[in-house]
Amino acid sequence: MDLEEKLSILAAAAKYDASCASSGSEGKAGSASGKSALGYRAAAGVCHSWTGDGRCVSLLKLLYSNVCRFDCAYCVNRVSSDIPRASFTSQELVELTVEFYRRNYIEGLFLSSGIFSDPDVVMEKLIQTAKALRTQGAFGGYIHLKIIPGSGERLIREAGLWADRLSVNIELPTSGSLKKLAPQKDGKTIFGAMGEVNETEREYGEDRKTMRSVPEFAPSGQSTQLVIGASPEDDRTIINLSGALYRKFGLRRVYYSAFMPADRGDPRLPDIAAPPLKREHRLYQADWLLRFYHFTPQEVLDGDTPFLDTLIDPKAAWALRHLEFFPVELIRASYEELLRVPGIGAVSARRIVEARRGGAFGAASRSLSFDRLRRLGVSLKRARYFITVAGTFIDRAGDSGKLRGILAGLDGEGLQLPLFDF
Template sequence: MDEKIQKKLAILSDAAKYDVSCASSGSTRKNTGNGIGNGVAAGICHSFTDDGRCISLFKILMTNHCMYDCAYCVNRRTNDRPRATLSPQEIVDLTIGFYRRNYIEGLFLSSGVIKNPDFTMERMVLTAKKLRAEENFYGYIHLKAIPGASPELIEEAGIWADRLSVNMEIPTEPNLKKLAPEKNYPDIISPMTQIRNSILISKEERRKFRSAKQFAPAGQSTQLIVGATPETDREIILLSSGLYQNQNLKRVYFSGYLPVNDYDKRLPAISRPPLVRENRLYQSDWLMRFYHFKAEEILTEDHPFLDLDVDPKLGYALRNMHLFPVDINKADYEMILRVPGIGVLSAQKIIMARRHRRLTTLTLKELGVVLKRARYFITCNELAAKFSDWDPVRLKRQLVINTHSKYRKSPDTQLELFADFKPVLPTLH
């Protein structure tokens, strides 16, 4: 690899590590026989980010030059740091080279904003177009849609990319204006709405005409920075829920605020990112998407923050002890899903199994139920409701002790295991 390109790659791959809203799943793009690569919905992980996430994408910024001066961003224009820019053809060559060597499954392309949103978006779209039209690349492509870019460029981006994402970054507009005065919510919401509508139109057209082009078949996502501003967890979860319902997002990603610009007094004085809080928000997101929880159930006005000592499902159960114990042989599916220690697959198996016999603790173990947690919240054939009168504080203490004794190290320690992890940068020889 050319030494100049190698230097650019080192700078821009390092700058891209702060964007977490990427995934290699959600789209199947079959090779017609004349191209290279296949976009596979399941995805394969080949490399790691600095924070320990396993990914299969060539994750890169087109440039870390930026016209904006956002307080929380390492690439803000007033920061004195090495800058680099890759041309569309250079990104294409790198992507194809890495793919042929089995380093990557696809491309995740983001960028700082240079000159103006349209100029930046046009170069990103050109990159995806070259990969598809000139290189016959059928692998996964995720593009960042630049807020403020013209609708025509957003529309073209969705034709070439599998997934588009528009980062909201800060959960509320007043705090966004405080930390990023040059940005605004209308510029962020507008492309989100356009992408949602275009996806719906594309699906309808493909029902009628199989040859109709797909528009962003893997949907759209966004990213929220957690901890840079004083929003409560409830505000963040309510926003996420609204985005899922109103914009049909596939994923909302949470990124614990990294203190990269600690000289800026608008930012909180913290020494490390709030990784446990980030993890609890992801667990809450999982409850909404797969466990049929509503945002208002996970947190209330009286309890606006997630309990960092326990997962949000257990926190819900401890706040609603009047709903428990649940008779595992009679309760409906929705209520069984709310029992700590019972997952989606286990709940489905319970519904199936109890059609043929009454369930016992032995049966529940065979079905994958974690009885160390669930036994406090259920009754079954021989398990009486002897824990139902436990004080929630005492019960929480007991469950936390059980969890920590299993892992020996605290949750904080476990999450910090990734702190010093460095990814291996692929090279071409």
């Protein structure tokens, strides 16, 4: 099989993994490091190319092999799937990545693999590829390596020395669903690998406090992916799990990947006509609240319903359930209180606090203050029903039903969905 054919098979095989963002790393290389290294990214974490379905493609996203011993029901590469199979060699991957980089097609490599042999053997191949890229290829671009659950501690530690980011995919939110849909996987092994990455990150961080020249270990941290809609768990279960992963293992990102039902034909899977993309979108918004808006998982879904509202975003839904919290008076509100207001983001909340220090709002006229708010980045279309400035409301929507209708009408308008780190 020629390289082009392999590329076509193994790029298609990798496309269901959502974890393809690069972030927070200044670039690294082995023997050739820093700005002289090939692929050095002056601006960290730039992802600038997207597929039609919204997935990032600035990384060359490949499987080392789509040969797999496992039979995960939701995965096109499962052993029982009748698909063409292929495997790269490490050398082929190095040449391909360097060539793509030289042509300016990509900024880095995302490399995962099917479990074609023992986990240690598969992990060795991924590490060998990353190491050869850094050393032989003098590649300073971004590398995201998948940790193969079940691979040994030594290998996990070595992987982080060559990669910017590591990830261990959980895939399903409960051990019951793993048992049913991915019977060869188990939560204990997956969490064990995450714990190992986290512990090693911590150790390197500690060493850095007292020693010079400590090598970088996965400077972009670790992430994971959850498949949404292949198993029956509700959003509450998923959000609680994500919150626990951020707390316990210091994950940078949890990615949510809507289950793609096409051609699966497995009776263990739900019979759905289309991937639950709206649900995926809401989970990303809820996740954003956990990471940047100081919400707890319990606050994100503290109502009776186990699922996120499909008509309004999770922050607006929280505000409607907690109208007693509003109006928020902009002249006095803390940063944390400002973050709770629909239409005020982390950047605009910070700007408001800074502007107050500079004397804005106090002496200003009402219209000037509102105009100033717009310039500070506040979306007054949303915020107007939840704030006062010097005791004055901008607008009142009446009852919560009416307000819900207004917010539903604004849903998606002007909101940036923060799918990927930049």
